[in-house]
Amino acid sequence: MSIRTVVLIAAAVAFLAPAVPGQNPPSEQITIPLSLPGQPGTLIVPHGRGSVIVTGYDGAAVIVKASPAGPAGGDADQGARGLAWVATGETRLSAMEDGNTVTVITNSASKTIDLRILVPRRFNLKLSVKDNGRIEVDGVTGEMEINNLNGSVRLDRVTGAALVNTVDGDIVCRFDRIPPGLPLAFTSVYGKIDVTFPSDADLTIRMKTDQGSIFSDFDIAVGPRKSLSEPAEKAGGRRVTLEDWTSGRIGKGGNDVRLQSYEGNIYIRKSKAGRP
């Protein structure tokens, strides 16, 4: 079977908005059909500057809309008063599809570009943003690997595995359901971590915060502190214990969940709405 690779250059389908001052900046949009429609796929977005907003929908293709974040300097630029911003087609949006894996590339290394992406509801996401943007995901089921160095991450109404990390940004995640066996991990240096799990979730939690505090409305059965040490009989050297990890169980215990923030608080919430 030959591998079908589709490379779509956005210029071919770009919608260039009229250059009128005060209007939305020109955006480009492409639709990427899947080679295995109806089956779960993977979206990979290695993004530089700008936000990535992914929404699950009932379609069978991936639709990407890229907008440059407006003129450099924004409204504050006195010199640009009364002048129209001349768009220069600078998003350079392109996408590649190979066996249901879609990779979206833009010129985001040098320009701030916001991406709005529609994906079929069952899709794995591998999103990373380096600067100047946030990552948002809504209504997607799959494995999510999300990395935003300087901005925030928000996952809403998601189901599946999630490995999320930020340095500066807050992490807010609301899970509809957590299939058993899948790991969850949320790590930040400065950001707070705010996760909402279904009220009937069975999770094994390990959490740690240096400067912050941990809050929850779940009954977390906190186990003995997991000491990072060798069994005593094998210990030839000194015993090592890192006291600051707290282990606990929600429900019967199950999926491994790792929550760590150096300077932010950790909130573990029970979903109020119950199962949708």
Add this chain to the structure above:
Amino acid sequence: MSDKKTERLVSELLKGRLPSGKEARIKASLKKKGMNPGRLAEYEKLWDALAEERVPEPSEAMSVRFRQALDEAKKTGWRSETEGAAARNPFRRPGLGPAPRWAFGFSLVVIGWFVGYQLTPRPERSRLEALNAEMRDMKTAIFLTKMESASASERMSAVHYAEDAAAWDDTVREALVRALNSDANANVRLTALETLTRRSNDPRVREALVQSIERQESPLLVLALADVMLALDEKRAAEPFRKMIADPALYFSVRQRLEETIRKLT
């Protein structure tokens, strides 16, 4: 007429206690059963001979001699000899009660078990061991396959699996070090670091942890490694951390923490 009954009748006959009519009847019946009359006569002769044998009555002197001998024996060796035997017998020592006997019984059970184990056919045991080894190999193979997976959550599960003590071997250690140094996902790297830290009594693991510092770019990993190095009191870590804070682009709070770590280590 059963043989037993015949035997009894014959003996009665020989004792001559039977009335003569009955005697004749028995003789006839015995003859009918096939007993040779000649043999019966022989038995009678033997019986008479035995009756004639005189059993000597024990004399008075004999009884006296016996008592004397008994007394003498009591006085001298016999008593101490039996007592000595009791003393030598550890199971009969007064004051110890039944404990030694129980102990002996128990040790017999233990020895029995041991002998039984030794006698268990070797192929059975080696097959069990082979099965175990095969299982371990299979688990390691699954672990390694998962570690190579494109899915970060698969790799994460694999690292969680390696926390299991039974799974630990050189291959697993090397795979975890690889994950710590070069996995694409920071959370997988962090979890690998935690699992390795639990094995930090292994000098090879310690070495790998120290070497890993310079390879880390994510502040998350750098901070986590700083924590581990402090907990291990690993002085070799000070140097790579010093190199790191020389970078002006380093995050402020990471720099602060590294400076503190270096101060505590040196």
